[in-house]
Amino acid sequence: MMAEEDGVRLTTEQQRQRRRRNVAIAWALGALVVLFWLVTIFKLGGNVLNRPL
């Protein structure tokens, strides 16, 4: 409880903006994962299935 009182207290507006930023970062990271997946698939083309068994 003490630590909470001593620390920085965010206002409701600051909490709301932080949540929005976090959601945007999550979307951006998700988009980056999809982009790397797309690059891998389309750079490899048909060779994506060509792997030694």
Place this chain on the structure above:
Amino acid sequence: MSLAHDDHLDAPTLTGPGPSLAGVEDFVALLKPRVMSLVIFTALVGLVAAPGGLHPVLGAIALLCVAVGAGASGALNMWWDADIDAVMTRTQNRPIPAGRVAPGEALGFGLLLSGVSVMLLGLATNWLAGGLLAFTIFFYVVVYTMWLKRWTPQNIVIGGLAGALPPMIGWAAATGTVGLESATLVAIIFMWTPPHFWALALIKSEDYARAGVPMLPVVAGEDETRKQILLYSIALAPLGVLPAGIGLGGWAYLALSSVAGLAFVGFAWRVYRQREGAPARRAAGKLFAYSLFYLTALFATILIEKSLGVAALTAPFDGWV
């Protein structure tokens, strides 16, 4: 000469350490979306006009990388220029001078996006394109923003190279090379930039003077600026027609670029002649607006002709480059 640092703003307007109030829209604003749209468009033209073909998905990713790289340059520019943005009416509501984003946040944001965009473009297409994007970001942020902008009235002439390079990045992404064709597209934007920005600078010269930015009207006077605008416009008009002579444009391009180039010189002539009061400001405003239309029309015509499969006029330099 570093005029802007002489009246450098004190810190109070800039956000200090502490909880951030920055919204997502503030980070979007750091990317300068309006500038980004022209960059995406010219890069798209370079990509589409290039021979051969990049897979559309990889092409879209390449454009996204160019857009993000351009946005990163904008964020880094706003980080460095926060002091002069704060004293110019046109820019004082930007996220950093308005106190919504801390300078460090903008710096980190810009550096992160620069790295991601260059790496992804290199992986998705080739490292010539990735290298050109890295060079473009470096040129805009270090050479233009940090060095030229506050030092010389030739700032936008040389710095304009950064804004001119996107078609070459698009071309390089598709072909892995840079040819005479992409260099011509770069040259058109390079020659277009001075009359475009000096027309704006004529209208906003008081703003630039207050911020200590040595724009041409501030340093050399408005009459010299009008003369330079006219000279650059006369050089631009034939350059704008050149794509029709190197296999990039067809009859439609030849006709449009000829007429549009003459009109550009006409608008510049009116700026040269109208030197006093409201008519002078109106003439400069019209040239600024027309210059945007001119560049968009030229590049859109190349895009449309290429998309419709319209044959280019001649390609006398085929095999040379």
